[in-house]
Amino acid sequence: MPAGTLYRGREGMWSWVAHRVTGVLIFFFLFVHVLDTSLVRVSPEAYDKVVATYKNPVVNLMEYGLVAAILFHALNGLRVIAVDFWSKGPKYQRQMLWAVVGIWVVLMAGAFYPVLQHTLRELFGS
Amino acid sequence: MSAETTTPASDSVTGYDVDHPAPVIEPPRARTRKTPRSTRTNFEMYGWLFMRLSGVLLVVLVLGHLLIQLVLDGGVTKIGFAFVAGRWASPFWQTWDLIMLWLATLHGANGLRTIINDYAERDNTRLWLKALLYTAAGFTIVLGTLVIFTFDPNIR
Ligand code: HEM
Numbered sequence: 001m002p003a004g005t006l007y008r009g010r011e012g013m014w015s016w017v018a019h020r021v022t023g024v025l026i027f028f029f030l031f032v033h034v035l036d037t038s039l040v041r042v043s044p045e046a047y048d049k050v051v052a053t054y055k056n057p058v059v060n061l062m063e064y065g066l067v068a069a070i071l072f073h074a075l076n077g078l079r080v081i082a083v084d085f086w087s088k089g090p091k092y093q094r095q096m097l098w099a100v101v102g103i104w105v106v107l108m109a110g111a112f113y114p115v116l117q118h119t120l121r122e123l124f125g126s
Numbered sequence: 127m128s129a130e131t132t133t134p135a136s137d138s139v140t141g142y143d144v145d146h147p148a149p150v151i152e153p154p155r156a157r158t159r160k161t162p163r164s165t166r167t168n169f170e171m172y173g174w175l176f177m178r179l180s181g182v183l184l185v186v187l188v189l190g191h192l193l194i195q196l197v198l199d200g201g202v203t204k205i206g207f208a209f210v211a212g213r214w215a216s217p218f219w220q221t222w223d224l225i226m227l228w229l230a231t232l233h234g235a236n237g238l239r240t241i242i243n244d245y246a247e248r249d250n251t252r253l254w255l256k257a258l259l260y261t262a263a264g265f266t267i268v269l270g271t272l273v274i275f276t277f278d279p280n281i282r
């Protein structure tokens with residue numbers, strides 16, 4: 001096994017895997033996102049054309065997925081920081097993971113309509 | 127840092143129990159007799175600290191950005207050249223985007239550097255993957271910064 005990838009299993013390992021995968025995903029998105037935003041320097045038409053893809057129903061759904069990835073990475077990142085800096089962090093790391101999952105579910109439910117409203121309106125009328 | 131030697135943790139622990147549910151793994155960077163007296167710099171420690179400090183700031187910057195772009199005021203529908211022109215008319219949002227650009231790129235690039243170090247075992251593979259990573263990150267920061275500073279609402 002490559003060095004540095006050994007881990008002790010259980011929830012802690014899966015939260016680490018998920019943190020890694022979401023981190024990479026967000027970085028790749030950021031790269032593309034700065035490229036598409038740079039079209040404001042080309043012309044308003046070029047920019048509006050690329051933004052139109054963001055309003056496509058399939059892409060809109062991917063945006064919901066991006067929100068899911070960022071919310072998990074952000075909440076779990078705060079948990080990692082708490083484990084490192086809070087004296088009781090390591091003791092409560094598992095409870096904090098379930099708190100992360102709980103808050104994530106609530107925020108994702110709350111984000112469903114706002115993020116997908118463009119698609120919902122398009123598909124089912126206003 | 128002192129050059130004292132540490133005995134492997136596995137000597138002191140035998141068997142498993144509730145507090146030790148898995149085999150004890152020796153700390154990979156335990157100091158042994160072979161460890162050089164001093165490592166050159168504390169780069170990795172500052173990198174570790176930077177991930178945590180930038181992480182806290184990014185919670186506000188990125189989640190705030192997503193709230194504005196995807197949730198408030200009709201979600202993604204409102205976005206277009208006119209919307210961006212309105213936002214970048216304000217130095218506050220220009221600064222917000224600039225800090226977010228730099229922190230997210232550096233945080234993400236440093237995270238990817240760790241991942242490359244973990245999985246790419248051949249020296250040459252690591253070298254080339256990192257060269258690619260630093261090129262991409264540098265390009266992102268330069269392009270993004272230029273776009274914010276040279277934005278022209280009356281381009282046409
Ligand atoms: C799908 C979700 C997103 C949408 C619709 C979106 C939309 C936008 C828009 C319209 C701008 C133009 C400036 C402004 O209005 O502030 C912008 C800029 C920017 N966004 Fe996003 N954004 C999204 C996600 C993200 C994420 C997840 C990040 C960070 C990882 C991010 C980082 C940035 C940065 C750094 C800029 C400045 C770009 C530059 O300097 O050229 N955005 N975004």
Ligand code: HEM
Nearest residue numbers: 020023024026027074077078181184185230234237238240
């Ligand atoms: C939203 C707020 C964020 C927080 C609180 C956060 C927190 C963290 C923390 C604490 C780490 C270190 C994990 C460790 O040492 O085990 C980390 C790693 C990482 N982050 Fe973030 N982060 C955030 C946003 C981002 C963004 C926007 C990106 C991409 C541009 C990103 C990409 C990564 C990557 C690639 C890693 C490396 C993962 C690994 O080594 O397994 N993060 N994050």
